[in-house]
Each structure stands twice: as C-alpha cells, then as structure tokens.
Amino acid sequence: MIPLFSASAANAGVNLESALMRVVQSNWYVLGSEVSAFEREFAAYIGTAECVSLANGTDALELALRAVGVSAGDRVVCVANAGFYGSTAIHAVGATPLYVDVEERSLNMAPAALAEALQHKPKAIIVTHLYGQLADIEALAKLARKAGVAVIEDCAQAHGATLKGRRAGSFGDVGCFSFYPTKNLGALGDGGAVVCHEPEIAQAVRTLRQYGWSTKYQVLTPHGRNSRLDEIQAAVLRTKLPRLDASNDQRRNIAVRYNAAFADLPLALPPSTGDDYVGHLYVVRVDSREAFREHLRSHEVSTDVHYPVPDHLQPAYPAAQGAGSLEFTERACRTVVSLPCFPGLSESEVVQVIHAVRSFFPH
Numbered sequence: 001m002i003p004l005f006s007a008s009a010a011n012a013g014v015n016l017e018s019a020l021m022r023v024v025q026s027n028w029y030v031l032g033s034e035v036s037a038f039e040r041e042f043a044a045y046i047g048t049a050e051c052v053s054l055a056n057g058t059d060a061l062e063l064a065l066r067a068v069g070v071s072a073g074d075r076v077v078c079v080a081n082a083g084f085y086g087s088t089a090i091h092a093v094g095a096t097p098l099y100v101d102v103e104e105r106s107l108n109m110a111p112a113a114l115a116e117a118l119q120h121k122p123k124a125i126i127v128t129h130l131y132g133q134l135a136d137i138e139a140l141a142k143l144a145r146k147a148g149v150a151v152i153e154d155c156a157q158a159h160g161a162t163l164k165g166r167r168a169g170s171f172g173d174v175g176c177f178s179f180y181p182t183k184n185l186g187a188l189g190d191g192g193a194v195v196c197h198e199p200e201i202a203q204a205v206r207t208l209r210q211y212g213w214s215t216k217y218q219v220l221t222p223h224g225r226n227s228r229l230d231e232i233q234a235a236v237l238r239t240k241l242p243r244l245d246a247s248n249d250q251r252r253n254i255a256v257r258y259n260a261a262f263a264d265l266p267l268a269l270p271p272s273t274g275d276d277y278v279g280h281l282y283v284v285r286v287d288s289r290e291a292f293r294e295h296l297r298s299h300e301v302s303t304d305v306h307y308p309v310p311d312h313l314q315p316a317y318p319a320a321q322g323a324g325s326l327e328f329t330e331r332a333c334r335t336v337v338s339l340p341c342f343p344g345l346s347e348s349e350v351v352q353v354i355h356a357v358r359s360f361f362p363h
C-alpha cells in the first residue's frame with residue numbers, strides 16, 4: 001500500500017542522531033541555545049525580524065490572536081474548510097469565528113467574502129494557506145489593513161511558499177507554523193512557532209509561552225501558559241531547515257507529474273505548481289468520492305479527506321455563523337481527496353498512483 005506520508009522516506013539521509021546526541025550531551029533541555037539558534041535561523045528563512053518557538057501550531061494561532069489583542073467576545077474571520085485549527089484557537093480565547101467562503105479554484109479565502117465580513121467589525125482575520133497554496137494574501141491583507149483589522153497567517157501547511165520573493169508568514173502581522181511530523185518542516189513530535197516583524201508582538205508571545213511572566217515568578221500578563229519547543233525538537237528542526245527548499249521541490253515535482261497526467265480527466269486539480277505552492281497536500285476534487293477512494297484502495301493507493309466536515313457544521317458548536325454563503329466551502333468538503341505526495345515518494349509509486357487514478361475513469 002502506498003502511504004499518504006512516510007516519515008522514514010521524508011527523514012531519509014537526515015543525520016538526526018547527531019542532533020539528538022548534541023542535546024543529550026548538553027544537559028540543557030528547555031529554552032536553551034538550540035531554541036535561540038532555531039528561532040534566528042527560521043526568522044531569517046521566512047524574512048521576519050522575529051520568531052518565537054512554541055509547543056505546537058494551535059498554540060501559535062491562539063497566542064498570535066492574544067498578542068494582536070483579541071479577547072473574549074471579539075469576532076475573528078476565518079475559513080471553514082481548514083480542519084478547525086483556527087476555530088480551536090479562536091474558541092480558546094473566547095472569541096467567535098465568523099466564517100467566510102473560499103474561492104472555487106484555490107479553496108482559499110475569497111477577498112470578496114472577506115470584504116463583506118469586515119462590515120461585522122472583526123478584531124482579526126486568520127488566513128490559512130491551505131494545502132501549501134498561498135492564499136491571495138496581498139489582496140486579503142490590503143482589505144484587512146484598510147479596515148484596521150489584524151492579519152494572522154496560518155502557515156502550518158505552507159513552510160517556504162513564496163510570492164514575489166516573499167515567504168508565507170511575512171505578509172501579515174503574525175505568521176503561525178506547526179512542525180508536526182507530517183508538515184513540510186516536521187519535528188520528531190509536536191512543535192510550533194510564530195514569526196512577525198514587530199518586536200512588541202514577539203515579546204507578548206514570549207511572555208504568554210512562559211506562564212505570563214515578566215521576570216521569573218512575576219506574572220504580569222494574564223492567560224499565560226506553558227508552550228515551549230524542546231531543545232531536542234529545535235535541534236532536529238535546525239538539521240532539517242537547510243533541506244526544506246529541496247524537499248518542497250520534490251513535493252512540487254510530484255504535483256507537476258500528477259497535474260500533467262490528470263489534465264484530461266473530470267477532476268479539479270491544484271491550481272498552481274509554482275513557488276506559491278509547496279505541495280503539502282495534493283488535493284483533487286471528484287464527484288463520486290467514495291467510489292474513487294475505494295478504487296484507489298483496491299490499487300493499493302492510500303487517500304484521505306482534508307477535511308470532510310466544514311467548521312460551521314461541527315456538532316460541538318451548533319451556533320456557528322457564516323458571513324454570507326459558504327457554498328464553495330461545503331461543496332469542497334464533499335469532493336476533496338488527497339493523494340500521496342511527499343518527499344521520498346518513488347518514481348514507480350508516482351506511476352502507480354497515476355495508473356490507479358486514470359483507470360477509475362472510462363476511456
């Protein structure tokens with residue numbers, strides 16, 4: 001069975017042992033020199049002045065919301081097709097998500113829908129670069145800034161995605177990353193970070209990640225917690241960061257092969273295989289999804305659905321609200337399917353996936 005992701009393939013050739021042993025022998029495991037060095041190196045890679053590492057990507061979103069001033073009762077605009085991560089963070093601060101529809105082609109936030117939602121005076125927007133495809137971030141950020149609304153980018157699937165030489169995470173007020181093992185830059189466990197240009201925002205997140213302390217044992221800021229990246233994970237990420245662009249190229253090259261092989265099929269394909277897409281997930285849309293998945297399973301090809309339930313229809317939050325129609329969101333949730341696309345997927349496996357997909361359709 002071809003998997004949807006393989007940690008052993010993605011980490012092949014990475015000298016993880018020396019990163020691990022360096023930390024073991026340092027006898028320093030939390031907030032030390034590996035974390036500081038990773039924060040410097042990741043900020044330099046993204047093109048921001050600041051990076052604050054955290055325990056995971058959901059904390060990054062929540063602490064970013066707090067750092068830009070979102071609190072209980074505020075509204076935050078986001079999309080409803082991105083796995084509920086943004087919604088989790090919004091609910092954690094006691095704010096309310098205001099869902100807006102996505103563009104049919106990119107499945108990312110539609111600027112026209114945002115323009116309408118801004119009339120409801122949200123405090124911030126979360127723009128998710130879904131599947132590794134940059135959203136129309138320039139247009140979205142311009143609209144939000146004109147309305148005085150903070151822009152948070154969810155880059156958990158878009159490490160390294162680029163527009164006109166600028167990377168995902170450097171367009172908004174704060175960029176949020178996850179280093180969960182399957183992400184484009186993955187640790188050996190949980191990890192996350194925020195990046196930003198403003199030192200005040202970085203300082204607010206630094207305070208929140210460590211109990212709200214101003215100095216040791218002095219709690220100046222409410223809603224602090226423990227959310228730190230381990231030295232071991234930082235050392236692993238430092239070892240993998242120099243290979244990120246090359247592994248994104250591998251993902252993109254697989255997407256190029258698939259897009260060419262599927263061009264004549266009745267499937268909606270990822271809209272770009274350029275630098276604005278880093279192939280986190282290769283997602284097609286098909287009407288008869290269950291039959292399609294069953295066919296691929298019988299050809300030993302794994303698939304998954306990212307994501308089957310839109311945020312506004314999750315049973316835990318029956319009062320969820322959209323600003324306008326969520327037609328494209330709901331249609332996408334019914335039709336999206338992810339195919340194997342990860343660094344280390346072999347040429348023969350790519351051929352097998354292509355054959356499995358093509359053979360589903362009558363000639």
Ligand SMILES: *Cc1c(COP(=O)(O)O)cnc(C)c1O
Pocket residue numbers: 056057058059082083085086128154156157177178179180190191192
């Ligand atoms: C993975 C992911 C997150 C959450 O990251 P965790 O580290 O798992 O908390 C947030 N947003 C998106 C789009 C993700 O894919």
